[in-house]
Amino acid sequence: MDTPAELGNFLRSRRARLQPADVGLVSYGGQRRVPGLRREELAQLAGVSVAYYTRLEQGQSGNASDGVLDALARALRLTPDEHAHLRNLARPGRAARRPATRPATARAATRQLIAAMGAVPALVLDARYDVLAWNPLGHALLAGHLDAGAPERPAERPNTQRLLFLDPHVRELYPDWEFEARRAVSSLRLAAGEHPDDRQLAELIGELTMKSPEFAALWSRHPVRGCTSGVKVFHHPLVGPLELAFQMLRLPDSGGQGVLAFSAEPDSASDAGLRLLAGSVATAPSASPAAGASPADRISGPAPARGGGRPAR
Structure with missing residues (x-):
């Protein structure tokens, strides 16, 4: 998975669902070029520079601190699951990694x-x-x-x-x-x-x-x-x-x-x-029936043959 691209897409999707009025910002009307919050508005709310936030959204900053990510999560009103997802995307090296091994089995x-x-x-x-x-x-x-x-x-x-x-x-x-x-x-x-x-x-x-x-x-x-x-x-x-x-x-x-x-x-x-x-x-x-059988056939088995012909379907 292209984690830097996913991080940018995720942040943009969450900016897009908030309007300035939703977070206490004054909107002065006029045509807005983007849906939802602008980058500079989100940066202001989170207390980071616009340049830093832009690098983060573009996947160019892989060492964002907990404080920055927590501030962004609050500004974007993320749920706990979304907050955890933001952390994983922003710092993929700390996310759980699956080594290349033989197929998994249940204990x-x-x-x-x-x-x-x-x-x-x-x-x-x-x-x-x-x-x-x-x-x-x-x-x-x-x-x-x-x-x-x-x-x-x-x-x-x-x-x-x-x-x-x-x-x-x-x-x-x-x-x-x-x-x-x-x-x-x-x-x-x-x-x-x-x-x-x-x-x-x-x-x-x-x-x-x-x-x-x-x-x-x-x-x-x-x-x-x-x-x-x-x-x-x-x-x-x-x-x-x-x-x-x-x-x-x-x-x-x-x-x-x-x-x-x-x-x-x-x-x-x-x-x-x-x-x-x-x-x-x-x-x-x-006995295991054929994989393509219907659920009823798999449990009840095929119907008995009619008149010596094939089993009824």
Whole structure:
């Protein structure tokens, strides 16, 4: 990722969303050449020289102090996540770096943990949102049309961001897909700032930018937000509507891995639907169906043959 360029783009996007009146400055009218605050206005608010701020926005100053970055964050009214992102972009040498190593794997203890969570959909994700492991209910909830063993093969690992934007089956899971897309891009922006040297993460962003106009449009707005908890609304092809709380539990000393788990309000319709899905998983055939099968086929198996012909589709 071109971190200096990203820093400039991020600062310009945040200047553009503020008007002088928003920050207590007097606007004397007339035609403004740029949307939002001018560089000199932001520099005044942050207490730095215009020349210094210009160098920073152009990526020519890689040693900005905490005081300067904190002042800019206050002037731009950044959220805590945006403030952390600004620090990562302004000083990429201090951001977490991912060395070039063999493909990541989930620890045995982590796999054991999610396997024990039989009634809870759970996945192990790395920092770029590759699925390193999932339990049967997590697989059935999010990607039942994919081979359950795909996370074990690095070249075929599902990526939750790629699935959301490029897989029509996953897209149909979300009644409010646009909201999920915004949330996903916000999280990916934060990850990109935390791991500026991750080549595979940069390749993923490039792929999504090329293949999904919706991703490209959202990415250009520079949203930044860490989405570690909240609620996701699904329309699952097997059990219908589900409203599930989610938590992303970061694992220490794991290079950014985390466990993503879902739960339903006890005795709710979503709780009943989740139990129904768990029951379907428990009775599913042990053999892995073809990767292209629909979610219903993957759990229920193909329909019996009609009149000696091919199995009904």
